[in-house]
Amino acid sequence: MGGDALIVRNLKKSYGHLVAVNGLSFKVSEGEIFGLLGPNGAGKTTTIKSILGLLKKDAGEVYILGKKMPNKEILKKVGYMPQELALYLDLTIEENLKFYARLYELTKEEFENKKEKILKLVGLEGFENKLIAELSGGMQRRVSLACALLHEPEFLILDEPTVGVDPHLRANFWEHFRELSKRGVTILITTHYMDEAMKCDRIAIVSEGNIVTVDNPNKIVKETNSENLEEAFLKLTLYGVRA
Numbered sequence: 001m002g003g004d005a006l007i008v009r010n011l012k013k014s015y016g017h018l019v020a021v022n023g024l025s026f027k028v029s030e031g032e033i034f035g036l037l038g039p040n041g042a043g044k045t046t047t048i049k050s051i052l053g054l055l056k057k058d059a060g061e062v063y064i065l066g067k068k069m070p071n072k073e074i075l076k077k078v079g080y081m082p083q084e085l086a087l088y089l090d091l092t093i094e095e096n097l098k099f100y101a102r103l104y105e106l107t108k109e110e111f112e113n114k115k116e117k118i119l120k121l122v123g124l125e126g127f128e129n130k131l132i133a134e135l136s137g138g139m140q141r142r143v144s145l146a147c148a149l150l151h152e153p154e155f156l157i158l159d160e161p162t163v164g165v166d167p168h169l170r171a172n173f174w175e176h177f178r179e180l181s182k183r184g185v186t187i188l189i190t191t192h193y194m195d196e197a198m199k200c201d202r203i204a205i206v207s208e209g210n211i212v213t214v215d216n217p218n219k220i221v222k223e224t225n226s227e228n229l230e231e232a233f234l235k236l237t238l239y240g241v242r243a
């Protein structure tokens with residue numbers, strides 16, 4: 001692993017009186033798969049959106065790939081899969097992919113080359129002409145992931161990418177994430193699945209806008225004297241045990 005792909009310092013974000021992110025600081029190394037784990041409402045999505053500049057942070061500093069955010073140029077090197085569906089329902093899979101390709105300024109040739117590969121990865125070859133509205137929820141998530149990966153980003157931010165995706169494809173996705181990481185792509189991912197969190201190099205457990213612990217998931221299990229990550233997670237987020 002190389003230098004820091006992401007530096008977050010003292011990030012704060014409130015919605016009115018509600019403090020969603022309460023001064024988070026963490027770093028993610030180049031090529032690392034870093035998970036954000038936390039109960040519903042812990043502040044994970046707010047953290048991600050503030051990192052990307054989609055939400056205006058109240059305080060703190062964020063650097064992605066060495067550049068202070070917000071920075072539009074850096075966003076070209078970032079792939080983002082939001083939790084909510086960011087697809088045009090009345091367009092086909094191919095038309096949605098094309099839309100993202102234009103956004104990321106891919107040439108027609110680059111698009112054609114990458115399209116096949118990406119559709120295969122998400123298990124949607126042959127479905128190019130299907131309307132998004134006609135797809136199942138899981139299939140729509142797969143198209144969203146394809147859109148985030150199309151321009152081969154150096155930094156991937158995935159907000160619960162595998163919700164509604166069947167176990168077989170979930171395993172495929174994770175194999176691909178690991179391959180990307182080996183090639184130096186950095187991945188910041190949120191998940192509620194403990195088996196996925198165990199596959200991360202490190203995780204930050206977030207609760208009520210604060211980081212409770214950041215470490216390798218196996219170490220967190222060990223240091224909280226837990227049988228597994230789920231038990232460690234419950235101890236850390238319900239009973240406030242520190243790892």
Ligand SMILES: Nc1ncnc2c1ncn2[C@@H]1O[C@H](COP(=O)(O)OP(=O)(O)OP(=O)(O)O)[C@@H](O)[C@H]1O
Nearest residue numbers: 015018020038039040041042043044045046047083
């Ligand atoms: N636009 C908003 N306006 C007001 N409050 C918000 C808004 N978005 C989020 N919140 C609140 O901020 C807190 C953090 O929400 P956030 O979506 O960041 O949590 P999360 O950890 O991503 O949750 P989940 O696991 O359910 O996706 C919650 O209390 C939520 O209700």
